[in-house]
Every structure is written in structure tokens, then in C-alpha cells.
Amino acid sequence: MPHLPRLTSLAAALALLLGAPLLPAAESSPPAVDAAAKDKAPLPLDELRTFAEVLDRVKAAYVEPVDDKTLLENAIKGMLSNLDPHSAYLGPEDFQELQESTSGEFGGLGIEVGIEDGFVKVVSPIDDTPASKAGIQPGDLIIKIDGQPTKGLSMMEAVDKMRGKPGQKIQLTLVREGGQPFDLELTRAVIKVKSVKSQLLEANYGYLRITQFQVNTGEEIGKALAKLRKDNDGKKLRGLVLDLRNNPGGVLQSAVEVADHFLKKGLIVYTKGRIANSELRFSADPADASEGVPLVVLINGGSASASEIVAGALQDHKRAILMGTDSFGKGSVQTVLPLSNERALKITTALYFTPNGRSIQAQGIIPDIEVTRAKITREQDGEIYKEADLAGHLGNGNGGADKPSAKKAAAMPRPQDDDFQLGQALNLLKGLNVTRGG
CATH class of the missing domain: 3.90.226.10 (2-enoyl-CoA Hydratase; Chain A, domain 1)
Incomplete structure (x- = not known):
């Protein structure tokens, strides 16, 4: 049985879960089944009668005909979705896509999400995907998908709305840190995640x-x-x-x-x-x-x-x-x-x-x-003169060449140059080596 400790995930298409090959529950946990049978409570007959009555009333009175299969599948979805944000009922298409996603390649936008206060909330954009390239950030609330409000949608309903073929465009309306809503247009793509x-x-x-x-x-x-x-x-x-x-x-x-x-x-x-x-x-x-x-x-x-x-x-x-x-x-x-x-x-x-x-x-x-996120801005150094630039300066008494000021060649960009948290991590490692004499 594959254990998948991850978030419910909208990789713009499905709940992206990665795991080992999927095995039938009966093959992987017969002792659990025996234990469950031993402790099984009697069927809640009153609640089952109520369920049957509701099913019958909906079939008879709803404004449009609804078949039994649709009603029962919706009931199952509701039962699972109300347990916690990460439990869900997977139909054939969702189940198939979940299995395919174990390869790290799938179609969508590359957004990992959860549900908060009835809205779809971005947990993180996946690197090198349409979502990350568009500037979507953790904590962003997706309040509309293609102009349709997400408030009150279940996770699977949001998945369905964001699902689409690579190359198709989709518009997301986001709210960031309580600010004003803004729109982003993204193009769905085949997401190949390099782990x-x-x-x-x-x-x-x-x-x-x-x-x-x-x-x-x-x-x-x-x-x-x-x-x-x-x-x-x-x-x-x-x-x-x-x-x-x-x-x-x-x-x-x-x-x-x-x-x-x-x-x-x-x-x-x-x-x-x-x-x-x-x-x-x-x-x-x-x-x-x-x-x-x-x-x-x-x-x-x-x-x-x-x-x-x-x-x-x-x-x-x-x-x-x-x-x-x-x-x-x-x-x-x-x-x-x-x-x-x-x-x-x-x-x-x-x-x-x-x-x-x-x-x-x-x-x-x-x-x-x-260490919180911070934007790094650099000030340009003015023209600076050093002692070694002055005419007639004394040489170093211990010997060695003078070190006058000189223009530095443009350095190759490094990840830590524009990433404050990463820069602080590198400085900490250097400090540890200094204090340990490394």
C-alpha cells in the first residue's frame, strides 16, 4: 500500500500524488480487515433510511432528471471531502492520472494547492513551470478560474476546472496578502518535474x-x-x-x-x-x-x-x-x-x-x-581611492606588493546574489567554518 505524505495538489490538472505502484488494499493489509470486522458496529439503520429517503425525494422532485449513478457518486464524494482536505474519491480519469503522475510528468500549470476558507490557496508553484514563470507565489488565493468564482468549490471540482490540454490558455484571478485581485493568463503545458x-x-x-x-x-x-x-x-x-x-x-x-x-x-x-x-x-x-x-x-x-x-x-x-x-x-x-x-x-x-x-x-x-524573504538591491560604489593610490605612499613594512584600487570585472551571476535567504545560509556556513577553525 503506498503511503503518500503530501498535499492535495492541483498541478493545474489533478491532485498530484507521487507514490509506489498501487496495490489493492486487501493484498496489503488483511490483518487490518480482520480487526475492522471484529470491531464493526451495527449498521446505522435510521441514517440509512434517511439517506434512502433523500435519494428518493431528489429523484422525484429535482428540477431535472438525475440518474442514480450520479447521485450516489456525488454522495460518496461528499462523504470523503468532508473528512479532511486531503481525502478524496477518485473517478477512473482522476485515478489514471494519479498513477501516471508518479513518473514526474503530467499536464497542467505546476501549482500545488490546498483549500482555505473555501478558496483554493497556493501552497507552492513548482520550479520551471507556467505557474512559477508567471510569478505565482505561496499563499496566493485563487478566487476565480476563467472568471468563475472558486468559493465553495470542492478540491475535485477545482481540479476539473483547471484541467486541460497542453497549449490551452487559462485565466486565474488571484489575491495576494489581502491586496487587490489581479488576473494572470497562463498556458497549460506538459510539466516535467526535475526532482x-x-x-x-x-x-x-x-x-x-x-x-x-x-x-x-x-x-x-x-x-x-x-x-x-x-x-x-x-x-x-x-x-x-x-x-x-x-x-x-x-x-x-x-x-x-x-x-x-x-x-x-x-x-x-x-x-x-x-x-x-x-x-x-x-x-x-x-x-x-x-x-x-x-x-x-x-x-x-x-x-x-x-x-x-x-x-x-x-x-x-x-x-x-x-x-x-x-x-x-x-x-x-x-x-x-x-x-x-x-x-x-x-x-x-x-x-x-x-x-x-x-x-x-x-x-x-x-x-x-x-530569515524572511527579502528583495536585494545593490548600491553602486562610487570612485574610491586607497592609500596605495597616493603618490609617494610608503610601502608595507612586512613586504609584499601594494594593492591599489582597481575596477572589478563583472562577476558571473550566482544564485545567492539575488536570493537573500540562500545568501544568509551561505554566510552562516562560512561563519561556522571560521569559528570551528575549518
């Missing part, structure tokens, strides 16, 4: 970004760590930034594998639920692909679910310093339960806990050092 990105920020300092936790993310992180060392002339890094900002989550197992790359021992995460196979514990093995390099993890309000598992584990083990702002706070695990008619239930089956027993549900992970 891991890496580069050297400068000599001895590396940068890893995880955009989503896909099936192969753990393996990709291992390769990225090896490549960073190779790019650093084969020398061990002196610092590493792991960027989990605006990462909406993904596969639980991948989160465990990523955390394991930075830990040598101890518990990574455990889950608790009612069914037998929802009680899981994951621990680190002795290997450490990161070589114990000083680590700063960046998080923000768009870091959710699997991202919070990694951040929480590294924080509890004091393996990393967390920097940024409070994370999203999704501490539940969803399981996909296929049904017999090409449909499925996506239902919350467990809560997860960090090694120290913290549940982050509706609270989030609090960073060790709070």
Missing part, C-alpha cells in the same frame, strides 16, 4: 534543491552529492545548503532515503494510525553520503509533508541548522485504496511524527534561525 538540482555556490560550498519527493529522489540526491564533490576538485565540501522551500512533499520512502543520506543512525520518522500496516518506523543506516558536511536546510510556508519529515529529522538529530520561516504543517499520510471498478479512495490513514515525537500537523516545523 533534484545541484551546483557549487562557490569553491567548497554546495547547493542542493529538491523540488518534489518523487520515487527516485533519494537515488538522485546520492548522485548529486557525489557530483558536488567531483566539481569541488574531488575535495570534501566545507558546507552544504539543502533547499526545501516551496517543496510540497511526495513519497514517504523518498523522504526517508534523503534524510538517511545525512544521518548515520537513529530514527527518521514514524507513523501512527488505526489500521495495522499504518504503524511504520524508519531508521537511518550507518552510511553517510554527505560525509558529515556542515548543513543548513532552507524551509518556508511552502515546505510541506515529506519536506517536513526531512527537516524535522535533521533538526531533531541536530544534524542541520534550519533557516527560513515556519513550514506548512501537514503531518498526515494518505493511502490510495483502489476499488474494483477502476476507481479509488485517497484517504488519510496515519499521522507521522519526528524522531523526538513531534507531530507537525497544523503547526509546522519552526526554523532554528528565522
Whole structure:
């Protein structure tokens, strides 16, 4: 049974969930079925009679004829959608698209969302997608889709409205931080999500970004760590930034594998639920692909679910310093339960806990050092003269060449130059090396 600790997601098309191959519930948890049967309560006959009466009245009195199949499917959708924001009934098309999305390629806009106060709320735009290129930001409220209000829509109804073929245009009306509504026109595209990105920020300092936790993310992180060392002339890094900002989550197992790359021992995460196979514990093995390099993890309000598992584990083990702002706070695990008619239930089956027993549900992970987003503006230096520029200046008594002022050549742009939080993370790593004598 695949455990999918992530947000309900509108990748402009469907609830994007990444997980292992989907298995029928009966194949993966027979003990749970026996336990459930043993504790089964008698059928609520009065409520069932009321349901049957409502069904009969709607069929007889509604202004237009409605077939039984539509009414019953709507009843099931209502039952699931009112449990929590992440449980849902998946029809054949939604279920098929969910299975296809495990490859990290799907059609849409690239927006991860939740529901807040009846509106669709952006949790995070996915890197290099129409949404991120259009400037959509975490926390934006989508109040209209193609001119139609989203207030009161269920998640699946919003999914249906945002679904479309690549190349088709769609207009979203957004509200940002209580400001005035504004419109954005986007073009749907085939979204190919690259899970891991890496580069050297400068000599001895590396940068890893995880955009989503896909099936192969753990393996990709291992390769990225090896490549960073190779790019650093084969020398061990002196610092590493792991960027989990605006990462909406993904596969639980991948989160465990990523955390394991930075830990040598101890518990990574455990889950608790009612069914037998929802009680899981994951621990680190002795290997450490990161070589114990000083680590700063960046998080923000768009870091959710699997991202919070990694951040929480590294924080509890004091393996990393967390920097940024409070994370999203999704501490539940969803399981996909296929049904017999090409449909499925996506239902919350467990809560997860960090090694120290913290549940982050509706609270989030609090960073060790709070650093909010900021826009960097640079002032141009005026013409500056130094002692070595003055005629007849004395030479240095200890020897060595003079250092007069000189115009600096334009430097190649670096990610930290325009990213305040990333720049602060790099400065912290450098400071740690200075104080430790590294």
C-alpha cells in the first residue's frame, strides 16, 4: 500500500500524488480487515433510511432528471471531502492520472494547492513551470478560474476546472496578502518535474534543491552529492545548503532515503494510525553520503509533508541548522485504496511524527534561525581611492606588493546574489567554518 505524505495538489490538472505502484488494499493489509470486522458496529439503520429517503425525494422532485449513478457518486464524494482536505474519491480519469503522475510528468500549470476558507490557496508553484514563470507565489488565493468564482468549490471540482490540454490558455484571478485581485493568463503545458538540482555556490560550498519527493529522489540526491564533490576538485565540501522551500512533499520512502543520506543512525520518522500496516518506523543506516558536511536546510510556508519529515529529522538529530520561516504543517499520510471498478479512495490513514515525537500537523516545523524573504538591491560604489593610490605612499613594512584600487570585472551571476535567504545560509556556513577553525 503506498503511503503518500503530501498535499492535495492541483498541478493545474489533478491532485498530484507521487507514490509506489498501487496495490489493492486487501493484498496489503488483511490483518487490518480482520480487526475492522471484529470491531464493526451495527449498521446505522435510521441514517440509512434517511439517506434512502433523500435519494428518493431528489429523484422525484429535482428540477431535472438525475440518474442514480450520479447521485450516489456525488454522495460518496461528499462523504470523503468532508473528512479532511486531503481525502478524496477518485473517478477512473482522476485515478489514471494519479498513477501516471508518479513518473514526474503530467499536464497542467505546476501549482500545488490546498483549500482555505473555501478558496483554493497556493501552497507552492513548482520550479520551471507556467505557474512559477508567471510569478505565482505561496499563499496566493485563487478566487476565480476563467472568471468563475472558486468559493465553495470542492478540491475535485477545482481540479476539473483547471484541467486541460497542453497549449490551452487559462485565466486565474488571484489575491495576494489581502491586496487587490489581479488576473494572470497562463498556458497549460506538459510539466516535467526535475526532482533534484545541484551546483557549487562557490569553491567548497554546495547547493542542493529538491523540488518534489518523487520515487527516485533519494537515488538522485546520492548522485548529486557525489557530483558536488567531483566539481569541488574531488575535495570534501566545507558546507552544504539543502533547499526545501516551496517543496510540497511526495513519497514517504523518498523522504526517508534523503534524510538517511545525512544521518548515520537513529530514527527518521514514524507513523501512527488505526489500521495495522499504518504503524511504520524508519531508521537511518550507518552510511553517510554527505560525509558529515556542515548543513543548513532552507524551509518556508511552502515546505510541506515529506519536506517536513526531512527537516524535522535533521533538526531533531541536530544534524542541520534550519533557516527560513515556519513550514506548512501537514503531518498526515494518505493511502490510495483502489476499488474494483477502476476507481479509488485517497484517504488519510496515519499521522507521522519526528524522531523526538513531534507531530507537525497544523503547526509546522519552526526554523532554528528565522530569515524572511527579502528583495536585494545593490548600491553602486562610487570612485574610491586607497592609500596605495597616493603618490609617494610608503610601502608595507612586512613586504609584499601594494594593492591599489582597481575596477572589478563583472562577476558571473550566482544564485545567492539575488536570493537573500540562500545568501544568509551561505554566510552562516562560512561563519561556522571560521569559528570551528575549518
